[in-house]
Amino acid sequence: MDAELFYILVGSVVVAAISRWRGWPAPLVVTVAALAASFLPFVPDLDIDGHVLLNLVLPPLLYSAALDVSFVGFKRSLPQIQRLGIWLVLFTTLAVGLVAWLILPSLTLPGALLLGAIVAPPDAVSAAAIGRKLGLPRRIMNVLSGESLINDATSLTLYRVFALILAGTTVTIPNGVWQFVLAVVIGVAIGLVFGIGLHQLRMRIGDAVVIGTFGLLAPFGAYAIAEHLGGSGVLAVVAMGIYVGYNSPRTDYTTRQQEKPLWSSADLLLESFVFAYIGLQFPRVLNDLGSESVGQILWLSGTVLLVVLVVRPLYVFPANAWANRSDRRRLARVDRGIESGAFDQRRKKSRRWRKYSSEELRTQIVRERMAGLQLTWKDNAVISWAGMRGVVTLATALAAADLATGSSGSLSDTTLGAEASHAIVVVAFIVTVGTLLLQGMTLPLLIRRLGIASDSEQEEDAAALAAVQAKTREAGKEYLAAKRVEWESRHGSIDLSVFDAFAKRMTRVEKDADQAQQVEDAVARPSYEELAALSRGWLQVRREIVLAERDAGNLDEEVMRELLAAMDAEELALDTRGVIRQER
Template sequence: MDAEIFYVLVGAVAVAAIARWRGWPSPLLVTVVALAASFLPFVPELEIDGHVLLAVVLPPLLYSAALDVSFVSFTKALPQIRRLGIGLVLVTAVAVGLIAYLIMPSLTLPGALLLGAIVAPPDAVSAAAIGRKLGLPRRVMNVLSGESLINDATSLTLYRVFAAILAGATLSVWDGIWQFIVAVVVGVAVGLVFGIGLHQLRMRLPDPVVNGTFGLLAPFGAYAIAEHLLGSGVLAVVAMGLFVGYNSPQTSYTTRQQEKPLWQSMDFLLEAFVFAYIGLQLPRVLTELGEGEAGTVLLLSVGVLVTVLVVRPMFVFPASSWGKMWQRAALRRWERAEASGRLEQWQQRSTERPGRFRPPLTREELQAEHSKTHLSWRDNAVISWAGMRGVVTIAIAVAASDLAGLSSASAHAIVVVAFVVTVGTLLLQGLTLPALIRALGVVDASEAQEDQREIAEVRSRTREVGKAYLRKKRVAWAAERGEDRLPAFDAFAQRLVRVETDAEGSRREDMRPTYDEFSTMSRGWLAVRRRIVLEERDAGKLNEEVMRELIDEMDAEELTLDAKGALRPTPSSP
């Protein structure tokens, strides 16, 4: 088994590498190649326990995705994310359950609803890969990414409820709701505890290798402990990732530079293996169908596949209209508060009590916030068709084979349906989604222009704050070293801010700043600029994706500073 997994890993990584080289969506190519290779006699068969697959693959993939998600954008798009990540999963589970029960009554209603919970959550890996390549607007990517972070938790909670009913437990609707509340509260609490602990470690430990190692281990620990406490391991990992990712700019640049390629490699490896596993298993699962049940199970598979394809757009468009109605209602409440004079008091309290996320203070700001998260019918069409299933559906289906109260025939039917739906959505939606995006023209060219405008404004402000920092240092320099060394300081400051000064600079060696002085002032210059960038982000004036671009530029400057210091000749010993 170890050798077989290694061979599959190598083959999957090779195919994914070709896809990246050619600019193709790697999940789709890996699945198609694995599906074709599964018919070859020498290709190994893999049998992996679903619980193991979930516990090993899901935590790192979720954590890495949460690190990359903008927390500010996530909170702004939370209404759409909540509707899709919770509401759509519930509706899909019920719709699939009813259709499955009508087609195959031997599943029983709890078993059919269990199947609905298994196939309900989409996986945004392939959709995100396509969206990034084609330049989907950030508002669409935020919804798709955010949905994928919480829909697995909803699905797994439903799975627990229906599995308990199959085992003979008597649960009411309120019991199910209580289990969901416990899963959310415990999961988020465990995730925040792990996130705070990991962040404090990263702030206090200067070793990026050790930080990266703890970062690799933390998702597995958060997931396992949350599940043990009857919470949602998915939400624990997501909460930890969002917290650590949001506070990442406060850590050392070496930690960030070590972390980014580490998680990119981890994602690349795990995603390639998962989609290869999906493609390799489908033919084996189909061949194990008994002759008597083959027709019914295949009909069930097609019926469930059509249901998940149809339910998503039928939910997305009305839900979007519902959200827009609430936005209009919020604007009307704003206008009434403005007319009654209560708005000024609220604005005064907001300015006196500054927080990380300042709410809009004017009607124009509120309208601007709504426009940033507003989804057009074209956006909703893309979201409706970006419902490809992935690792969670397969892993839960395989794990369901061991459930008490589920017959072997029903368990095998669930596995077949899960594989057919996963591969079917990957091929049908994944292969046609790029054409749909191009046909609808869902690309926002103004977004890049807005990013450049924000970058220019923040750079201008950081430069002014940096100059103020250097002016304070200039006074301290003159007091400590004398007025005659000010020309040397001015020459150094000129190199930092790249503006002309009155001083000509000095050529004397004793007038130049030492390396330690140069390094200290340069790091201070970077620190004040980073602080301004974070303040702009926290005030809602700077997009988090743009903020990360600016932080990356400053990290590169600090890396250059350290590299120059490492190349300095060391004094020779006497």
Template structure:
């Protein structure tokens, strides 16, 4: 490996660590620091193949983000995510392309649209970090995260289409749409298939080190296989990550405990490196432009930057109104279908409700007004929340990586001077949005008073309800186990069991309770392993209850994960206590 890459990585991690310690935006600080370092004459130029950079950075970043997304929230917000992740990228690409073509006609329309596709997809990394810190509502965080998961696929597809047109290929609108549909279907199919395989591996292997290592490699395989088959590698990785994340509660607790810190470290390392690498390239690209092209490039960069800032809020507000209108139409249709279902369940017009009820019954969920609202209604966003969504359009890793890959994407189809202009514009848009939007988003959120107080109250109600159900289910489990202990150990075993059960219901750790009973009088009594086994069964019953409540729509996925973390900590304490020799 080139030692210069190691230096870049170490330096980027050091600056990123400083930014995290001080609470500053790490991507912005790393980029600025890299630009300043590149101005030192003794610093050599670091070159990496753009396609290689894209294929090495995107899969793990997308996979780790998909693991954390709430599948239930994603599904409910899917119309909004689809509008932002597909519609907004296309509109931005066209608007930027037309403006760039008007300012610099020699770019040609395909070249200008290629620029629009590169700067089209926002990156939610910075916005999500700010949102989590300030407590943005989950409905808003889901929209931001979901958008960033699918807009990369839209952008990459557009980039390939416009690059092919530049190279002389004949591409019609319908062929472009067909290419996009094939990319979606093939990508999602490959991702789900590999997600099933990976999940089965995670369930059956009890070695977290091996499972974690395989998890690090599989995203690259999913990306490469989907791309080779003509699908979207981005959507393959996203589909796989969402499937594995949704089913993570069914895996071993040690695997879950290892996943999050592992992927947080990978994300931090890759994002730091990309921003540092691009920052190091920026001054060199500007110098290569020459003074005669600098003026035009500055005008083009500022114009594209302005278009990117203006298009997003216009689209967000217009698309939200359109989505509410379509939602109203769907509600009317479902009301008619529901009325028909109540009169005649076998009537053809009652088919949507009938099919929905059958699916819900298979999951053990009752068809009622609440479940229908979850099916029909997107989460409502206030005017203030829409303002935050409109301003959270910072560009990031994908735009920078595509800019770095421009020479390979265009080949000989575009003059080198035009390629350099497009790279400078992409850099300016990325750094400009990080500076302007990244530094002002937090004050805007505070100024508008956007918070998640209503969600916190609802979460507290859900937690109280599910803990009560956990207690009832746990009591039923303990009653069943008590009979087995009495049969095996007699009345003495039943006495020990009753004391242990009371301790467990007081949420005392099983290890502490077992230690207490180790001091009991002589006679037939259960051993330590019996008590640990009982405790593990108690934990597993509670986990199953949480999953059931999530599947029935009574418990948010994010809340379920927090409760799972607490239960996992109890099992870790049990294992740790079990590893200590007992006298």
């Protein structure tokens, strides 16, 4: 078993690496390759418990995704994310459950709804990969990424409720709502506790290896403790990841530089294995069916796949239209308030908004609170077709199979029979593979045909970047002027012309990482250590300006991360040069 697992891991990573090298969507290629390999006689039959798969794979994948989420973008897109991550999951669960119950009454209504909860949440791993490759605008990527972070929590909470019903527990609608609220509150609270604790460690411990190790362990701890206390482990990991990711720019640069390749490698390994496992298990799942019920279950699987494909666009377009209508009404009230002067009076009383003019504030409100108005029908077409299923659907389906065998602890007295559990697993596998192939292979074509690109965002980013660089130059001049006075008082009458040249170079060319060495080569005084400290102070001033602009919503988080990466490289060059000098 250990050797077989190792071979599958290596094989899936090799296929994923080739896909990345060729520019192909790795999840789709790995799934297809594994599906083809599963029919070969020498390929091992790998069987992993669904609960184990869910507990070992989901926390690190969620945490890694949450680290890269733009908190500002997440907050702006929260209305769409809530509609997709909560209400669309409920809508899909009900639609699939009713259809499945009508086609296969032996599932029972709770069992059919359990199936609906299993296939409801899309996995945006492949959708996000395709979107980044094709340059989807951030307004779409924020929605897809945010949806994938919270829809799993909704789905797993529904799964827990329907599993309890199958086990004979009486669960009312208020009871179910209370369980969901409790899961959200406990999950978010545990996640924030872990996030704050991990952030404090990152601020106080200078060893990037130790911090990276704690970062690897923390998602499993947050997930397990939240689930043990009746909360949502998914939301615990997501809350922790968003908090740590948002505050990551305040930690030491070595932590950031070690963290990114670490999680990129973990993502590649786990995602490759999961999608390979999906493909490898499909033939075995079909073989587990009895010959008498194969036709009926395949008919059920095809129908559920069709329902899953159709329900999403049927929900996305009307829900977005309704939300836009509400946003336009709110915007009309703002405009009437501006015309009457009442809005201006409220603006002046607000500490947050008084710095804006009325028209600037209107633009800010649209950007922060009415992000739905920015989505066009083309954007919604892409969102409605980016519904590929993945690891959560697979793992919960395998866990549901345990309900019939009694291997899931307290749910051993379930009314879910063996045939029904096999049907759920087959349907989940067909829906997962079908959406990965149908939607995953056609999504790039849809994006190209609709002509959706991020050109306008690139222009906005360039303008925001220019504004930030202008502010950093001004702040740098003030910093250097203060330092010049300090150096004059410390060194007396030494020649500070080199300092002036340094200051001129620093305020003119921000990407020159070799300036301290150039200055030191020109004159022995001031010392190299002082010039290096001056460089680090200048970098810190720039970081503070960039973070302030991010916090104010004037700079997108992705642009901020690119700027910080360049600054981190400059600081690394300074430290490396200092080490070389000490060794000489």
